[in-house]
Amino acid sequence: MSEVVQKSKLAKQAAQIMGNLTTEQKNQALLLMADALVTEQQAIIEANAKDLERGKQLGTSASLLDRLALNETRIAAIAEGLRQIAELPDPVGDTLEDFDRPNGLRIRKIRVPLGVIGIIYEARPNVTVDAAGLCLKTGNAVVLRGGSSALFSNEKIVEVLHGALNRSAIPADALQLILSADRSSVDEMLKLNGLIDVLIPRGGHSLIQNVVNNASVPVIETGAGVCHTFIDESAQLEMAISIGLNAKAQRPSVCNSMETLLVHESVASKHLNAIAEAFTGANVELRGDQQARALIPSMQNAAAPEWATEYGDYILNVKVVKDLDEALDHIREFGTMHSECIVTEDASHAERFLQEVDAAAVYHNASTRFTDGFEFGFGAEIGISTQKLHARGPMGLPALTSTKYRIYGSGQIRQ
Known part of the structure; x- marks a missing residue:
């Protein structure tokens, strides 16, 4: 069994638990995650230094190295993003519509988690934390596949977050990181119907188009910015x-x-x-x-x-x-x-x-x-959608939910 399939199965199992957690349980986990990032910031910075050194050796541009770099100030800001997400209203369970039909049926439309969200992104390790926080707050499990340029940073960050989750009601398996840097791991995620419910690509034009054009799993397209x-x-x-x-x-x-x-x-x-x-x-x-x-x-x-x-x-x-x-x-x-x-x-x-x-x-x-989830008051964003279906613009918590109809009857049958 490949790493992608194995970790996606673990995420799918954890998603069953996630949907039943209370807002308080999810918020407590987010606060533990935020505290852990600050406590372990030196270890994260040391891992990040390995990525930066490798990037310099490969001739990575100064602007891309800036996207990759972490320091105490940036880690503090990332942790603050988690705390802000914890303070935001939990959309899961919100009633969007509630109405009665002439036959006596009561119909309620409510927000529910999407399930397992796969996120494919490039050299911004802050995305690892933002994505984890937003997905977990909305009761989703998440499978992350970051770029190879941030591999050491992402691995250490997820290790730190797992340590925090192990002290919370959220199962650590709800947060998965694909470590394989091989292109085949991305290709595999694109076809993992039944285990991954939706894919969100974040990065340059070529990455996004590869996902949009080749995925059989539903995709929320985040666009390049000209x-x-x-x-x-x-x-x-x-x-x-x-x-x-x-x-x-x-x-x-x-x-x-x-x-x-x-x-x-x-x-x-x-x-x-x-x-x-x-x-x-x-x-x-x-x-x-x-x-x-x-x-x-x-x-x-x-x-x-x-x-x-x-x-x-x-x-x-x-x-x-x-x-x-x-x-x-x-x-x-x-x-x-x-x-x-x-x-x-x-x-x-x-x-x-x-x-x-x-x-x-x-x-x-x-x-x-x-144009940023933090600046819009969303705490963070999972991406900026440029498509017109499901979500558009900075995608905060409501964008990471779907809907379910609950129908209450008293013996009605259709004639």
Whole structure:
């Protein structure tokens, strides 16, 4: 029996127990997990150092190493995420509908756990904890398959979390980590109908498309983020630069960072030099269209494929557009339905943008970096869904539940 099948079977068995736990039992486990992470933070950091060293030897980019790195501050934040999840309302058992039929049947629609959730993700060890916390809070078991670049970190984190779960009502088998770095372990999870109830991929475009295109297990698609910020004609320049810098340079490796800056031609003609200087001062490499390069000849050319590229790095495309319509057209062509922003003082333009842009999160005068479960008050998120079925946007606790109808009768039979 393979590792994937063995651990998925253990998770399936544990899921039967998970569905019967009280909110108090689940919350106590989450708090124990949070405390354990802080108590064992040095061991986690030492394991993480092995991953970082290997990444450096393999030539991993600085931005990806940043996604991988753990320190006391980040571990404290991850633990705080678990505590916040514990404080959030438990959606399991919530009554969504309650009605009576003319024949006397009473029908209630309630939230229930999904069962066993498989999560396939890349080099962010914080996902290991966020996923565990959200899944366990909602009564689900979880099978995690992280990237090889974070293997030492993930293994130590799950070891620490198992130690905490062993002191709680949640069975440790409800949290499983696939240690095999072989691609076949992912392929196996994609076809594990009957043991895994739903798959959630988190990572780059190729990972997500592999899961979406090849899985027979149902998939909740989390999308790559080719996110845009449009500086409209009426935008306050200082605000626009501040929002743009935050969206690109605050943490460029994450999916809600900006990849393309769209600038109204009237703003570009007066202020593109100042905008460019702000970004280059933040070590961002700029690649522009013909109009942008005419204003700033030193700017590199943005080749056609790059408008659809999620760089995850200190690289930004810049395009000059004549109006809101051209900005909307560009986003329709190259956006990934993740997060889009307009900076404007024109209320009608803002409303059009918010209404017409088809994305999970659409912003007026605020950075796309806020598309995040923690920032939305969800404690954490299992991912940011860019699809339209089941869940969309940052997926908190309710997104990790399904529904069940309970029907109460008094002997009714159908005629």
